[in-house]
Amino acid sequence: MGKIIKKENAVSFIARIMEGAGMPPDDAALWGRLMTETSLLGFDTHGIRMLERYVDFLTQGGATTEKPRIISASGAITRIDARGCMGHLAAWKAVETAAENAKKYGIALTSVINSGHIGACALYSKALAEKDCVGFCCTASRPGIAPTGGVKPTVGINPLSVCAPVDDGSFFLLDMSTSITAMGKVTQALDNGKQIPPGWALDKNGRPTTDPKEARDGSLLPIGGYKGYGLALAIELLCSALAGGSFAGEISSWITMPQNPTKIPFAVIAVDIGHFQEADGFRQGLKAWLAKVTDVPKQEGVERIFFPGEIENERYRLRSKEGIPLEDVTVESFKRLAQKYAAAEADFSVP
Numbered sequence: 001m002g003k004i005i006k007k008e009n010a011v012s013f014i015a016r017i018m019e020g021a022g023m024p025p026d027d028a029a030l031w032g033r034l035m036t037e038t039s040l041l042g043f044d045t046h047g048i049r050m051l052e053r054y055v056d057f058l059t060q061g062g063a064t065t066e067k068p069r070i071i072s073a074s075g076a077i078t079r080i081d082a083r084g085c086m087g088h089l090a091a092w093k094a095v096e097t098a099a100e101n102a103k104k105y106g107i108a109l110t111s112v113i114n115s116g117h118i119g120a121c122a123l124y125s126k127a128l129a130e131k132d133c134v135g136f137c138c139t140a141s142r143p144g145i146a147p148t149g150g151v152k153p154t155v156g157i158n159p160l161s162v163c164a165p166v167d168d169g170s171f172f173l174l175d176m177s178t179s180i181t182a183m184g185k186v187t188q189a190l191d192n193g194k195q196i197p198p199g200w201a202l203d204k205n206g207r208p209t210t211d212p213k214e215a216r217d218g219s220l221l222p223i224g225g226y227k228g229y230g231l232a233l234a235i236e237l238l239c240s241a242l243a244g245g246s247f248a249g250e251i252s253s254w255i256t257m258p259q260n261p262t263k264i265p266f267a268v269i270a271v272d273i274g275h276f277q278e279a280d281g282f283r284q285g286l287k288a289w290l291a292k293v294t295d296v297p298k299q300e301g302v303e304r305i306f307f308p309g310e311i312e313n314e315r316y317r318l319r320s321k322e323g324i325p326l327e328d329v330t331v332e333s334f335k336r337l338a339q340k341y342a343a344a345e346a347d348f349s350v351p
Contacts, residue, residue, distance in 0.1 A: 004323035020341030045184030087118035106275035111243035121161035122175035139266035151206035153219035173309025179220035
């Protein structure tokens, strides 16, 4: 049987490790909370299992402990230079800025350049939804998708997320990459010595592969063929071209080259619900609409139809109560970090 870790133990352990690795205490506490939130939602490929890699990214020089600073602000538009800091912290600054501006102007866009990896975009769209906004977050990434018909990856997998509050305290939450799968799932398979499913990726010669290492060195397939490729470019247009940020080919891998700044650009958009209607009415209407959407005859073998985010909502409630499941490789990673930074070992338990 595997082990689990309670959310409060995960937050405090991660904060201690990051502080030991050189992150200021306040930033370490926030970072620990955001990483744990990722795993509570079920985005395990981007969650606490990646702690040791993030530590390497910080301690080997790829990330800095600088504070993000505002480059320019004009009404609802804000540009931020992350100055190479850990991406979660830059993204949280962007969320706070966009939310504040949306309350004033109805809609706000915050662009960020020179950031570290921000993790799951869902963290930030959900944080905006909790402030009675419709939240949107997207980010450019290192090359991971080859242009339609090509072999060499030149476009980022460029994930995006949209979130809005629903009346029962849950959220409509769409979080997706423009590739068939996230690179984090490829990395997870590699860590656990497993193959990936057919149809996910191509090797460096453009041939289909189920080997996660070949996939990492090759390219992921876009969703919907040329449509996913086009969507990835559109996100890069918003995050890179418009904001003056790095394009995919200029972005470094924080995993394979943790000594190099990633220079990731991303964008956060907040739309304040109150500028359109009462927030309570919006939440009630959204709940009723989603109920109608999913209340249809089911295909053979289907027990339940979900709306985007429903699985994550239920997983969040369950894990908040019972704890986050950990793979054996993550448990061993936590033990190494605890020993290295003289931190108390994370409080694991067996379910």
